[in-house]
Amino acid sequence: MPVNPLLALFENFEQVSNFVQHHLSNFIGPHLQSSGLPGSGSLLSISSSTKAPLAKTTSSVQLGDTAVKGKSTTPVPKEELGRATWTLLHTLAAQYPDNPTRQQKKDVKELVQILSRMYPCRECADHFKDILRANPVQTGSHAEFSQWLCHVHNVVNRSLDKPVFPCERVDARWGKLECEQKACEIIGSTSLFGKI
Numbered sequence: 001m002p003v004n005p006l007l008a009l010f011e012n013f014e015q016v017s018n019f020v021q022h023h024l025s026n027f028i029g030p031h032l033q034s035s036g037l038p039g040s041g042s043l044l045s046i047s048s049s050t051k052a053p054l055a056k057t058t059s060s061v062q063l064g065d066t067a068v069k070g071k072s073t074t075p076v077p078k079e080e081l082g083r084a085t086w087t088l089l090h091t092l093a094a095q096y097p098d099n100p101t102r103q104q105k106k107d108v109k110e111l112v113q114i115l116s117r118m119y120p121c122r123e124c125a126d127h128f129k130d131i132l133r134a135n136p137v138q139t140g141s142h143a144e145f146s147q148w149l150c151h152v153h154n155v156v157n158r159s160l161d162k163p164v165f166p167c168e169r170v171d172a173r174w175g176k177l178e179c180e181q182k183a184c185e186i187i188g189s190t191s192l193f194g195k196i
């Protein structure tokens with residue numbers, strides 16, 4: 001029986017997506033979905049355009065023999081993707097421990113490298129690769145990682161003629177998630193599992 005090439009494409013996409021989700025879940029933990037992000041309307045926000053409309057969805061899209069329910073039909077704008085990605089990275093940095101384990105340092109480095117290869121905006125990914133070459137990721141502690149991230153975000157800001165963010169205020173802008181009983185603590189934290 002002939003194989004539908006679209007099905008093969010979807011299977012590949014699903015594998016990549018699962019891989020990225022697996023890496024991200026190492027940092028965010030299983031409770032992110034039920035938590036709100038703090039500070040999204042913060043006074044320290046330097047952007048005036050944070051309310052991009054969400055991509056439209058349809059209840060059912062016909063693709064050959066396959067019905068894909070609830071999938072987005074509108075491409076995500078570069079700006080929206082950027083805001084979502086920075087939110088993920090800064091929130092992760094806010095939760096990154098003062099004394100990370102070796103595994104956590106390795107994971108965060110890998111995550112950043114994977115982003116620079118797989119970020120779904122080619123121009124941005126290539127730009128980010130150059131930035132990483134000049135600014136290797138700093139993972140020694142919460143302060144190191146969040147300041148490094150603020151710095152590289154500012155490098156991108158400058159290249160886009162956006163205002164530079166004052167990095168001494170990064171902890172005020174990007175707080176930790178509010179979760180009961182340390183439920184948002186990233187997996188592998190020294191306090192939960194001991195040092196690796």
Ligand SMILES: Cc1cc2nc3c(=O)[nH]c(=O)nc-3n(C[C@H](O)[C@H](O)[C@H](O)COP(=O)(O)OP(=O)(O)OC[C@H]3O[C@@H](n4cnc5c(N)ncnc54)[C@H](O)[C@@H]3O)c2cc1C
Nearest residue numbers: 045046047079082083085086123124127128150153154165
């Ligand atoms: C890795 C990466 C590379 C990108 N490269 C490109 C590119 O080459 N070309 C392109 O057009 N777009 C690129 N983008 C998208 C771009 O950076 C913005 O996300 C997008 O233009 C939307 O900008 P924004 O003004 O809404 O705020 P964003 O830059 O998305 O920032 C979101 C919020 O973060 C806060 N913030 C801003 N700067 C900092 C900082 N330094 N530290 C901490 N918090 C801060 C502000 O409150 C701001 O509202 C890239 C995004 C990422 C994640």
